[in-house]
Amino acid sequence: MNGDSINAELHTLTGAYALNALSDLESRAFEVHLAQCASCAREVAELGETAARLGSAVQAQPPPQLRDRVLAVAFQTRQLPPEVTPMAQTGTGWGHWARRAGALAAAAGVLVAVGIGAHGVQGGRHLEREVDALRQVTAEQDRFADLLAAPDVKLVHGEVSGGGTGTAVVSPSRGAALFLARGLAELPEDRTYQLWVIGRGGPRSAGLLGPAADPRPLLAQGVTAADRIGLTVEPRGGSAKPTTDAVVVLPLA
């Protein structure tokens, strides 16, 4: 069920990140953390530079046709304009990490659901609705960012039986855990994934995950290190108590 759950202190991931040795999901979570942690961002930049020295020590002789192909394709490719938006206000010069802070929410499909930009200019009412939705997303992201910036934040993840992985970003000091899932098996129409906080008093619901193809991140609050979180398959609309065995259980300690 949770055979190989792992437990990782985000702060020590600078080396693994600089080596591109994190999974996609962990990378994104770590990038959000970097936006809040100037010393981590500085260290990542330095270690990235060091890792690149390993790269510059390896050479190969490119075939001449490669040069022709690259030039031909490049010169038919439109170049990106420079970014003109001011750096985000981090006060440290590491604004580029802050700009990537949305990656976590975007990855989880939140921004995608809002669809700002994708639809271009909208009528007034639509626009208002989208701005409202964006405000909610921003508030949610602030809570995510607050959690990810906690000094004791760590990652726990495990395989979901039936397919996919579940990852929890946990901070005992904030009493919060953010649950992210990916690659989950599709469920029949009348079933849904439901998240539970399993404490001494038994399980309590932490919300429904949404469609398996596009699960939303769920923030469970009021959790302690002694709790676990678990995911079950429930009838559509969710249950008051779990009615099936968990497909994954993650310890928060």
Add this chain to the structure above:
Amino acid sequence: MPERERSLRGVSSGVNEGDAPPVPAEELLDRVARGDENAFELLYDRVAGTVLGLVRRVVRDHAQSEEVTQEVLVEVWRTASRFDPRRGSASTWVLMLAHRRAVDRVRSAQAAAQRDQRAADLGVVTPFDEVSEQVAGRLERRQVRQCLSTLTEVQRESVLLAYYQGYTYPEVASLLTIPLGTVKTRMRDGLIRLRDCLGGTR
């Protein structure tokens, strides 16, 4: 005599070329950002060998490596305006793009399956020796090699398996049969030691 003259001219023109300081890659990239095709050709000649070397080291397959190298270099052309010299050198920027692309390529689900099988077949390799065979930039190779030798064995293997094989840290942990927490700190400690050593030799 004419023969001799020609050869002398050849030598002296070579020397003159060497005397003129090469345009820094940062400046080339800046010109590329403004759509300067000639600057891109010069930049290509400067970095393509390293990009292909690194990509091939990670991806192995020659045809795929050329594909990835092409993607990387076209990406350099496309996103040149996003290069920020305050965040590091141009060659670092290009190599980071290259490494990420190469790693993305080998991490497709199918590649992962093959890789696991390959790792199981080979057992634990000694990446340091394997790497040193392929390492070609003479001065850079000497410095990197020398500095790698200051790392502990576990630090060195963790760093090299991740960087040159494109393994994730859980994969490295399982290959070296050490705990996940240990491999994370060894990667960080190893890179820090490497940084301090290379910083002193440049």
